[in-house]
Amino acid sequence: MKLFSIIIFFIFFNTQQISANEASNWLKKEIDIILNSYKNTNMSKETRFLIVEDTINYNFAGAGIAKFVAGDSWVLANKENKKKYIKLFKRHLALNISSMMEGYSHQKYQLKNTDFDSHSKVSLIEMEIYHDNGSLTVTWRVKKSKERYYIIDLLVANISLVITKRSEFNSMLKNINNSLEELNILLERQNKISYNKIIN
Protein backbone atom coordinates (compact mmCIF):
# COMPACT_ATOMS: atom_id res chain seq x y z
CA MET A 1 0.00 0.00 0.00
CA LYS A 2 2.86 2.32 0.98
CA LEU A 3 4.74 1.46 -2.22
CA PHE A 4 1.59 2.10 -4.24
CA SER A 5 1.21 5.56 -2.64
CA ILE A 6 4.84 6.38 -3.39
CA ILE A 7 4.42 5.33 -7.04
CA ILE A 8 1.24 7.40 -7.38
CA PHE A 9 2.97 10.42 -5.79
CA PHE A 10 5.98 9.98 -8.06
CA ILE A 11 3.83 9.78 -11.20
CA PHE A 12 1.79 12.82 -10.10
CA PHE A 13 4.88 14.87 -9.25
CA ASN A 14 6.63 13.88 -12.45
CA THR A 15 3.62 14.75 -14.62
CA GLN A 16 3.43 18.19 -13.01
CA GLN A 17 7.15 18.74 -13.54
CA ILE A 18 6.93 17.75 -17.22
CA SER A 19 3.95 20.06 -17.68
CA ALA A 20 5.78 22.96 -16.02
CA ASN A 21 8.93 22.42 -18.09
CA GLU A 22 6.90 22.13 -21.29
CA ALA A 23 5.21 25.46 -20.52
CA SER A 24 8.55 27.08 -19.74
CA ASN A 25 10.11 25.90 -23.04
CA TRP A 26 7.13 27.15 -24.99
CA LEU A 27 7.22 30.52 -23.24
CA LYS A 28 10.93 31.00 -23.87
CA LYS A 29 10.37 30.52 -27.59
CA GLU A 30 7.59 33.12 -27.67
CA ILE A 31 9.50 35.66 -25.54
CA ASP A 32 12.50 35.32 -27.85
CA ILE A 33 10.32 36.10 -30.88
CA ILE A 34 9.31 39.36 -29.24
CA LEU A 35 12.73 40.34 -27.91
CA ASN A 36 14.54 39.42 -31.13
CA SER A 37 12.23 41.62 -33.14
CA TYR A 38 13.42 44.58 -31.02
CA LYS A 39 17.04 43.65 -31.60
CA ASN A 40 16.53 43.69 -35.37
CA THR A 41 17.42 47.25 -36.26
CA ASN A 42 16.58 46.77 -39.95
CA MET A 43 12.91 46.52 -39.20
CA SER A 44 10.64 49.59 -39.08
CA LYS A 45 9.01 50.31 -35.73
CA GLU A 46 5.58 49.67 -37.24
CA THR A 47 6.54 46.27 -38.68
CA ARG A 48 8.12 45.38 -35.36
CA PHE A 49 5.00 46.29 -33.42
CA LEU A 50 2.80 44.29 -35.79
CA ILE A 51 4.93 41.19 -35.21
CA VAL A 52 4.85 41.71 -31.45
CA GLU A 53 1.09 42.32 -31.55
CA ASP A 54 0.54 39.17 -33.54
CA THR A 55 2.65 37.10 -31.16
CA ILE A 56 0.72 38.53 -28.21
CA ASN A 57 -2.68 37.92 -29.83
CA TYR A 58 -1.66 34.38 -30.61
CA ASN A 59 -0.41 33.58 -27.12
CA PHE A 60 -2.54 35.60 -24.72
CA ALA A 61 -6.08 34.63 -23.78
CA GLY A 62 -6.96 38.14 -24.93
CA ALA A 63 -10.73 37.81 -25.17
CA GLY A 64 -11.00 36.12 -21.77
CA ILE A 65 -8.86 38.80 -20.17
CA ALA A 66 -10.93 41.50 -21.89
CA LYS A 67 -14.16 40.09 -20.43
CA PHE A 68 -12.64 39.82 -16.96
CA VAL A 69 -11.38 43.39 -17.12
CA ALA A 70 -14.77 44.77 -18.24
CA GLY A 71 -16.49 43.23 -15.21
CA ASP A 72 -20.25 43.82 -14.95
CA SER A 73 -20.26 46.13 -17.98
CA TRP A 74 -19.68 43.10 -20.19
CA VAL A 75 -23.03 41.61 -19.25
CA LEU A 76 -24.84 44.88 -19.96
CA ALA A 77 -23.34 45.52 -23.39
CA ASN A 78 -24.75 44.50 -26.77
CA LYS A 79 -23.04 42.10 -29.19
CA GLU A 80 -21.65 44.79 -31.46
CA ASN A 81 -20.03 46.72 -28.60
CA LYS A 82 -18.63 43.51 -27.12
CA LYS A 83 -17.01 42.59 -30.42
CA LYS A 84 -15.52 46.05 -30.85
CA TYR A 85 -14.32 46.10 -27.24
CA ILE A 86 -12.48 42.79 -27.58
CA LYS A 87 -10.72 43.98 -30.71
CA LEU A 88 -9.73 47.27 -29.04
CA PHE A 89 -8.70 45.59 -25.81
CA LYS A 90 -6.44 43.14 -27.60
CA ARG A 91 -4.61 46.02 -29.24
CA HIS A 92 -4.47 47.81 -25.87
CA LEU A 93 -2.93 44.71 -24.29
CA ALA A 94 -0.40 44.43 -27.11
CA LEU A 95 0.54 48.10 -26.75
CA ASN A 96 1.04 47.70 -23.00
CA ILE A 97 3.15 44.58 -23.26
CA SER A 98 5.12 45.72 -26.26
CA SER A 99 5.95 49.01 -24.55
CA MET A 100 7.24 47.12 -21.52
CA MET A 101 9.11 44.42 -23.42
CA GLU A 102 10.94 47.02 -25.51
CA GLY A 103 12.68 48.14 -22.33
CA TYR A 104 13.82 44.59 -21.65
CA SER A 105 15.13 43.88 -25.14
CA HIS A 106 18.73 44.82 -24.40
CA GLN A 107 18.90 43.04 -21.09
CA LYS A 108 19.72 39.44 -20.33
CA TYR A 109 16.99 37.26 -18.94
CA GLN A 110 16.60 33.80 -17.57
CA LEU A 111 13.53 31.69 -16.95
CA LYS A 112 13.98 30.44 -13.42
CA ASN A 113 11.40 28.75 -11.25
CA THR A 114 8.39 27.11 -12.77
CA ASP A 115 5.59 26.06 -10.48
CA PHE A 116 2.43 24.27 -11.39
CA ASP A 117 -0.63 25.04 -9.32
CA SER A 118 -2.65 21.85 -9.58
CA HIS A 119 -5.74 23.50 -8.07
CA SER A 120 -6.11 26.24 -10.70
CA LYS A 121 -4.13 24.29 -13.34
CA VAL A 122 -1.96 27.33 -13.91
CA SER A 123 1.81 27.34 -14.42
CA LEU A 124 3.73 30.20 -12.86
CA ILE A 125 6.92 30.89 -14.74
CA GLU A 126 9.42 33.29 -13.22
CA MET A 127 11.60 35.32 -15.53
CA GLU A 128 14.55 37.15 -14.04
CA ILE A 129 15.60 40.22 -16.02
CA TYR A 130 19.10 41.39 -15.22
CA HIS A 131 19.91 45.11 -15.04
CA ASP A 132 23.36 46.53 -14.46
CA ASN A 133 22.59 46.91 -10.78
CA GLY A 134 20.31 44.05 -9.97
CA SER A 135 17.38 42.19 -11.36
CA LEU A 136 13.62 42.31 -11.73
CA THR A 137 11.25 39.36 -11.54
CA VAL A 138 8.48 39.05 -14.08
CA THR A 139 6.06 36.17 -13.59
CA TRP A 140 3.97 34.72 -16.38
CA ARG A 141 0.77 32.88 -15.57
CA VAL A 142 0.18 30.24 -18.17
CA LYS A 143 -2.79 27.95 -18.64
CA LYS A 144 -3.07 24.94 -20.91
CA SER A 145 -6.15 24.35 -22.96
CA LYS A 146 -6.73 21.93 -25.85
CA GLU A 147 -3.02 21.03 -26.10
CA ARG A 148 -1.98 24.67 -26.28
CA TYR A 149 -0.68 27.14 -23.74
CA TYR A 150 -2.14 30.58 -23.16
CA ILE A 151 -0.80 33.44 -21.08
CA ILE A 152 -3.47 34.73 -18.75
CA ASP A 153 -1.49 37.28 -16.78
CA LEU A 154 1.86 38.97 -16.40
CA LEU A 155 3.17 40.13 -13.03
CA VAL A 156 5.97 42.64 -12.63
CA ALA A 157 7.32 42.69 -9.06
CA ASN A 158 4.07 41.18 -7.77
CA ILE A 159 1.89 43.67 -9.65
CA SER A 160 -0.54 41.94 -11.95
CA LEU A 161 -1.16 43.55 -15.33
CA VAL A 162 -4.66 42.09 -15.54
CA ILE A 163 -5.73 43.16 -12.05
CA THR A 164 -4.30 46.64 -12.62
CA LYS A 165 -6.21 46.90 -15.90
CA ARG A 166 -9.41 45.69 -14.26
CA SER A 167 -9.09 48.27 -11.52
CA GLU A 168 -8.27 50.99 -14.04
CA PHE A 169 -11.17 50.12 -16.37
CA ASN A 170 -13.55 49.75 -13.46
CA SER A 171 -12.69 53.25 -12.26
CA MET A 172 -13.31 54.61 -15.73
CA LEU A 173 -16.55 52.65 -16.22
CA LYS A 174 -17.98 54.06 -12.97
CA ASN A 175 -17.78 57.54 -14.49
CA ILE A 176 -19.54 56.53 -17.70
CA ASN A 177 -22.44 54.52 -16.26
CA ASN A 178 -20.80 51.19 -17.06
CA SER A 179 -21.23 51.83 -20.77
CA LEU A 180 -18.97 49.64 -22.87
CA GLU A 181 -19.82 51.81 -25.87
CA GLU A 182 -18.37 54.88 -24.12
CA LEU A 183 -15.38 52.86 -22.97
CA ASN A 184 -14.72 51.81 -26.57
CA ILE A 185 -14.47 55.46 -27.58
CA LEU A 186 -11.95 56.16 -24.82
CA LEU A 187 -10.01 52.99 -25.53
CA GLU A 188 -9.81 53.73 -29.24
CA ARG A 189 -8.50 57.22 -28.48
CA GLN A 190 -5.91 55.89 -26.01
CA ASN A 191 -4.81 53.16 -28.43
CA LYS A 192 -4.17 55.77 -31.13
CA ILE A 193 -2.02 57.84 -28.74
CA SER A 194 -0.08 54.77 -27.54
CA TYR A 195 0.36 53.44 -31.09
CA ASN A 196 1.77 56.75 -32.30
CA LYS A 197 4.23 56.79 -29.40
CA ILE A 198 5.39 53.29 -30.26
CA ILE A 199 5.84 53.72 -34.00
CA ASN A 200 7.37 57.22 -33.94
Next chain:
Amino acid sequence: MNYYKNIFFTLLLFPFIINSSAYSSESDKVNTNSDDFKTSVYEDEVYDPLEEFNRVIFGFNNVADKVILEPAAKGYKKLPSPIQLGISNFLNNLKLPLVVVNQILQGQFENASDSTGRFLINSTAGVLGLIDVAEKIGLEQQQEDFGQTLATWGIGDGFYIVLPIFGPSNIRDTAGMILTYVTDPVNAYAISENEEWILPARTATNALDQRSRIIDEVNALRNNSIDYYAAVRSSYYQNRKAAILNIDDNSQTPLPLISIEFE
Protein backbone atom coordinates in the same frame (compact mmCIF):
# COMPACT_ATOMS: atom_id res chain seq x y z
CA MET B 1 17.49 51.54 -48.91
CA ASN B 2 15.63 51.34 -45.62
CA TYR B 3 12.37 51.39 -47.54
CA TYR B 4 13.36 48.25 -49.47
CA LYS B 5 14.56 46.61 -46.29
CA ASN B 6 11.18 47.23 -44.67
CA ILE B 7 9.38 45.74 -47.67
CA PHE B 8 11.73 42.77 -47.63
CA PHE B 9 11.11 42.07 -43.94
CA THR B 10 7.37 42.55 -44.27
CA LEU B 11 7.29 40.04 -47.15
CA LEU B 12 9.53 37.68 -45.25
CA LEU B 13 7.28 37.79 -42.21
CA PHE B 14 4.02 37.80 -44.14
CA PRO B 15 3.45 34.02 -44.02
CA PHE B 16 4.16 34.05 -40.30
CA ILE B 17 1.73 36.90 -39.69
CA ILE B 18 -1.00 35.29 -41.79
CA ASN B 19 -0.44 31.96 -40.08
CA SER B 20 -0.49 33.48 -36.61
CA SER B 21 -3.57 35.55 -37.38
CA ALA B 22 -5.42 32.41 -38.29
CA TYR B 23 -4.41 30.86 -34.98
CA SER B 24 -5.08 33.99 -32.95
CA SER B 25 -8.79 33.55 -33.59
CA GLU B 26 -8.46 30.39 -31.49
CA SER B 27 -7.47 32.47 -28.51
CA ASP B 28 -10.66 34.49 -28.97
CA LYS B 29 -12.81 31.46 -28.24
CA VAL B 30 -12.57 32.06 -24.56
CA ASN B 31 -15.47 31.90 -22.16
CA THR B 32 -15.69 33.46 -18.76
CA ASN B 33 -18.34 32.56 -16.26
CA SER B 34 -20.21 34.79 -13.82
CA ASP B 35 -17.98 33.68 -10.94
CA ASP B 36 -15.13 35.56 -12.55
CA PHE B 37 -16.83 38.83 -11.74
CA LYS B 38 -17.82 37.96 -8.18
CA THR B 39 -14.48 36.72 -6.99
CA SER B 40 -12.45 39.77 -7.73
CA VAL B 41 -14.43 42.60 -6.18
CA TYR B 42 -11.76 43.29 -3.55
CA GLU B 43 -9.27 44.86 -5.91
CA ASP B 44 -11.89 47.19 -7.40
CA GLU B 45 -12.91 48.58 -4.05
CA VAL B 46 -10.03 50.67 -2.83
CA TYR B 47 -11.51 53.09 -0.31
CA ASP B 48 -10.74 56.46 -1.82
CA PRO B 49 -13.09 59.10 -0.35
CA LEU B 50 -10.65 61.91 -1.23
CA GLU B 51 -10.41 60.88 -4.87
CA GLU B 52 -11.03 64.33 -6.34
CA PHE B 53 -8.42 65.93 -4.10
CA ASN B 54 -6.04 63.01 -4.59
CA ARG B 55 -6.30 63.37 -8.36
CA VAL B 56 -5.19 67.00 -8.12
CA ILE B 57 -2.14 66.06 -6.01
CA PHE B 58 -1.48 63.14 -8.34
CA GLY B 59 -1.51 65.50 -11.33
CA PHE B 60 1.01 67.75 -9.60
CA ASN B 61 3.24 64.78 -8.72
CA ASN B 62 3.01 63.50 -12.27
CA VAL B 63 4.22 66.83 -13.68
CA ALA B 64 7.00 66.99 -11.05
CA ASP B 65 8.02 63.47 -12.04
CA LYS B 66 8.08 64.26 -15.76
CA VAL B 67 9.93 67.55 -15.34
CA ILE B 68 12.33 66.75 -12.50
CA LEU B 69 12.50 63.17 -11.26
CA GLU B 70 12.43 61.21 -14.52
CA PRO B 71 15.09 63.32 -16.30
CA ALA B 72 17.22 63.22 -13.13
CA ALA B 73 16.76 59.44 -12.89
CA LYS B 74 17.80 59.07 -16.55
CA GLY B 75 20.91 61.13 -15.79
CA TYR B 76 21.59 59.00 -12.71
CA LYS B 77 21.40 55.87 -14.86
CA LYS B 78 24.23 57.21 -16.98
CA LEU B 79 26.59 57.09 -14.00
CA PRO B 80 29.01 54.16 -14.11
CA SER B 81 27.34 51.01 -12.76
CA PRO B 82 29.71 50.56 -9.77
CA ILE B 83 28.86 54.09 -8.58
CA GLN B 84 25.09 53.48 -8.87
CA LEU B 85 25.49 50.16 -7.12
CA GLY B 86 27.57 51.72 -4.36
CA ILE B 87 24.98 54.45 -3.74
CA SER B 88 22.16 51.92 -3.72
CA ASN B 89 24.01 49.60 -1.32
CA PHE B 90 24.90 52.50 0.98
CA LEU B 91 21.27 53.69 1.16
CA ASN B 92 19.96 50.18 1.75
CA ASN B 93 22.47 49.66 4.53
CA LEU B 94 21.30 52.84 6.30
CA LYS B 95 17.76 51.42 6.36
CA LEU B 96 18.79 48.20 8.08
CA PRO B 97 18.62 49.26 11.76
CA LEU B 98 14.92 50.10 11.34
CA VAL B 99 14.34 46.98 9.25
CA VAL B 100 15.66 44.96 12.20
CA VAL B 101 13.37 46.83 14.64
CA ASN B 102 10.35 46.12 12.43
CA GLN B 103 11.28 42.48 11.97
CA ILE B 104 11.44 42.09 15.77
CA LEU B 105 8.10 43.90 16.16
CA GLN B 106 6.61 41.47 13.64
CA GLY B 107 8.08 38.45 15.41
CA GLN B 108 10.46 37.63 12.55
CA PHE B 109 13.41 36.87 14.81
CA GLU B 110 15.38 34.79 12.33
CA ASN B 111 15.09 37.50 9.69
CA ALA B 112 16.07 40.11 12.30
CA SER B 113 19.17 38.10 13.10
CA ASP B 114 20.05 37.86 9.39
CA SER B 115 19.52 41.60 8.89
CA THR B 116 21.67 42.41 11.92
CA GLY B 117 24.44 40.20 10.53
CA ARG B 118 24.02 41.85 7.18
CA PHE B 119 24.32 45.32 8.69
CA LEU B 120 27.45 44.45 10.69
CA ILE B 121 29.20 42.76 7.76
CA ASN B 122 28.37 45.42 5.18
CA SER B 123 29.20 48.32 7.53
CA THR B 124 32.66 46.88 8.19
CA ALA B 125 33.87 44.53 5.45
CA GLY B 126 31.59 46.28 2.97
CA VAL B 127 33.19 49.71 3.60
CA LEU B 128 30.27 51.54 5.28
CA GLY B 129 27.77 49.59 3.22
CA LEU B 130 29.09 50.57 -0.21
CA ILE B 131 29.77 46.93 -1.11
CA ASP B 132 27.19 44.24 -0.51
CA VAL B 133 29.46 41.56 0.94
CA ALA B 134 26.66 39.97 2.97
CA GLU B 135 24.65 38.91 -0.09
CA LYS B 136 27.57 36.81 -1.27
CA ILE B 137 27.27 34.75 1.90
CA GLY B 138 23.52 34.38 1.59
CA LEU B 139 22.28 37.25 3.75
CA GLU B 140 19.86 38.93 1.36
CA GLN B 141 18.35 42.39 1.72
CA GLN B 142 14.88 42.35 3.26
CA GLN B 143 12.47 45.23 3.52
CA GLU B 144 10.23 45.85 6.49
CA ASP B 145 8.78 49.18 7.56
CA PHE B 146 6.40 50.51 10.21
CA GLY B 147 3.48 50.42 7.76
CA GLN B 148 4.02 46.68 7.32
CA THR B 149 4.37 46.24 11.09
CA LEU B 150 1.10 48.06 11.76
CA ALA B 151 -0.60 45.91 9.10
CA THR B 152 0.78 42.75 10.72
CA TRP B 153 -0.71 43.93 14.03
CA GLY B 154 -4.10 44.03 12.35
CA ILE B 155 -4.41 47.76 11.75
CA GLY B 156 -6.41 48.47 8.61
CA ASP B 157 -5.12 50.70 5.83
CA GLY B 158 -7.69 53.45 6.36
CA PHE B 159 -8.22 55.26 3.09
CA TYR B 160 -6.10 55.93 0.06
CA ILE B 161 -4.20 59.18 -0.01
CA VAL B 162 -1.79 60.75 -2.48
CA LEU B 163 0.93 62.70 -0.71
CA PRO B 164 2.60 65.64 -2.42
CA ILE B 165 6.01 64.52 -3.75
CA PHE B 166 5.89 61.21 -1.83
CA GLY B 167 3.06 59.80 -3.96
CA PRO B 168 0.56 57.02 -3.25
CA SER B 169 -0.06 55.95 0.33
CA ASN B 170 -2.84 55.32 2.82
CA ILE B 171 -3.46 56.45 6.37
CA ARG B 172 -1.65 53.49 7.95
CA ASP B 173 1.38 53.69 5.67
CA THR B 174 1.58 57.48 6.13
CA ALA B 175 1.64 56.96 9.91
CA GLY B 176 4.34 54.34 9.35
CA MET B 177 6.33 56.78 7.23
CA ILE B 178 6.18 59.45 9.96
CA LEU B 179 7.30 56.86 12.54
CA THR B 180 10.22 55.93 10.29
CA TYR B 181 11.18 59.57 9.94
CA VAL B 182 11.21 60.30 13.68
CA THR B 183 12.83 57.06 14.83
CA ASP B 184 15.50 56.67 12.18
CA PRO B 185 18.91 56.74 13.92
CA VAL B 186 20.63 58.38 10.94
CA ASN B 187 18.08 61.21 10.95
CA ALA B 188 18.44 61.59 14.72
CA TYR B 189 22.21 61.77 14.43
CA ALA B 190 22.05 64.34 11.61
CA ILE B 191 19.71 66.56 13.65
CA SER B 192 21.86 66.27 16.80
CA GLU B 193 24.90 67.34 14.79
CA ASN B 194 23.05 70.28 13.19
CA GLU B 195 23.40 68.65 9.79
CA GLU B 196 19.72 68.71 8.88
CA TRP B 197 20.50 68.97 5.16
CA ILE B 198 21.29 65.25 5.27
CA LEU B 199 17.60 64.39 5.66
CA PRO B 200 16.25 65.86 2.39
CA ALA B 201 19.46 64.89 0.58
CA ARG B 202 19.03 61.26 1.65
CA THR B 203 15.34 61.24 0.72
CA ALA B 204 16.06 62.77 -2.70
CA THR B 205 18.91 60.35 -3.47
CA ASN B 206 16.75 57.44 -2.39
CA ALA B 207 13.92 58.62 -4.65
CA LEU B 208 16.34 59.00 -7.54
CA ASP B 209 17.83 55.56 -7.00
CA GLN B 210 14.43 53.88 -6.83
CA ARG B 211 12.99 55.83 -9.76
CA SER B 212 15.96 54.94 -11.98
CA ARG B 213 15.09 51.25 -11.59
CA ILE B 214 11.56 51.55 -12.93
CA ILE B 215 11.83 54.03 -15.81
CA ASP B 216 10.51 51.57 -18.43
CA GLU B 217 7.74 50.20 -16.22
CA VAL B 218 6.45 53.65 -15.24
CA ASN B 219 6.52 54.84 -18.85
CA ALA B 220 4.71 51.72 -20.04
CA LEU B 221 1.99 52.31 -17.47
CA ARG B 222 1.78 56.07 -18.03
CA ASN B 223 1.77 55.93 -21.82
CA ASN B 224 -0.81 53.18 -22.08
CA SER B 225 -3.36 53.84 -19.35
CA ILE B 226 -6.82 55.20 -19.92
CA ASP B 227 -6.84 56.14 -16.23
CA TYR B 228 -3.28 56.43 -14.98
CA TYR B 229 -4.41 57.48 -11.50
CA ALA B 230 -6.45 54.28 -11.03
CA ALA B 231 -3.64 52.15 -12.47
CA VAL B 232 -1.11 53.57 -9.99
CA ARG B 233 -3.57 53.19 -7.11
CA SER B 234 -4.12 49.53 -7.93
CA SER B 235 -0.39 48.92 -8.39
CA TYR B 236 0.33 50.53 -5.02
CA TYR B 237 -2.17 48.31 -3.21
CA GLN B 238 -0.96 45.13 -4.91
CA ASN B 239 2.64 46.00 -4.13
CA ARG B 240 1.92 46.76 -0.47
CA LYS B 241 -0.17 43.64 -0.09
CA ALA B 242 2.71 41.52 -1.39
CA ALA B 243 5.15 43.33 0.94
CA ILE B 244 2.92 42.82 3.99
CA LEU B 245 2.45 39.14 3.21
CA ASN B 246 6.16 38.82 2.42
CA ILE B 247 5.38 37.19 -0.89
CA ASP B 248 8.56 36.02 -2.52
CA ASP B 249 7.04 34.02 -5.28
CA ASN B 250 3.89 35.18 -6.99
CA SER B 251 1.76 32.19 -6.15
CA GLN B 252 -0.31 34.06 -3.56
CA THR B 253 -1.03 37.08 -5.73
CA PRO B 254 -4.76 37.09 -6.54
CA LEU B 255 -5.29 35.10 -9.68
CA PRO B 256 -7.77 36.52 -12.15
CA LEU B 257 -10.07 33.62 -12.85
CA ILE B 258 -10.14 33.27 -16.56
CA SER B 259 -11.44 29.97 -17.66
CA ILE B 260 -10.43 28.93 -21.12
CA GLU B 261 -13.17 26.97 -22.76
CA PHE B 262 -13.14 26.27 -26.43
CA GLU B 263 -16.33 26.00 -28.33
